[in-house]
Amino acid sequence: MIHSFAKHPLLLLTLLCFVFSSCSARTVKIGDICSKHNNPSICNAIILSVPGANQGVDIDSVSLYLINMAHVNAFDTITLISEIIGNSSDPQTNQRYSSCTMDYTDVLLALTQAKESYSSGNYGDMNSNGAVVTKDVKDCDTKAYDSSQIRNNNQYLADFSMIIMILADFLAGKY
């Protein structure tokens, strides 16, 4: 297999492009991304946590990685919310947190759509999907006023989604 690919450099290149979906590798400095974020230092820390990130990052692979990470975070928060509901016997509390679960179900959907938008090159949609995530976690925040843990998670995810929106704008060629 490797043999025949090696004989066809173009085919090999096409395969690599497909696998990493980053052929037009667009490298951007982290500082240029995070200067557009409302919390540049958190933005820096989040992007630097991506394996292989240093001062410059490939915006394609970073976008995909961060969308996946946001998805995992959202899923963990849903688990935490279920635990709060399971621990509480107060109907009003349970109602508030059930409503947060619905916000987060919408977050998962928006992140799935962000990934699809990214894959199909609809960067405008990818930006809108990020905005939906921001709105959903804000909605949950108003109901989760008595859980600092959930509110921290909400803030973290809002920070993530702002990066995803900025990356979408870079991918769309706005910067």
Ligand SMILES: *[C@@H]1O[C@H](CO)[C@@H](O)[C@H](O)[C@H]1NC(C)=O
């Ligand atoms: C739920 O209750 C258990 C047992 O008291 C406790 O260990 C856990 O931290 C609680 N979880 C939350 C999210 O409050």
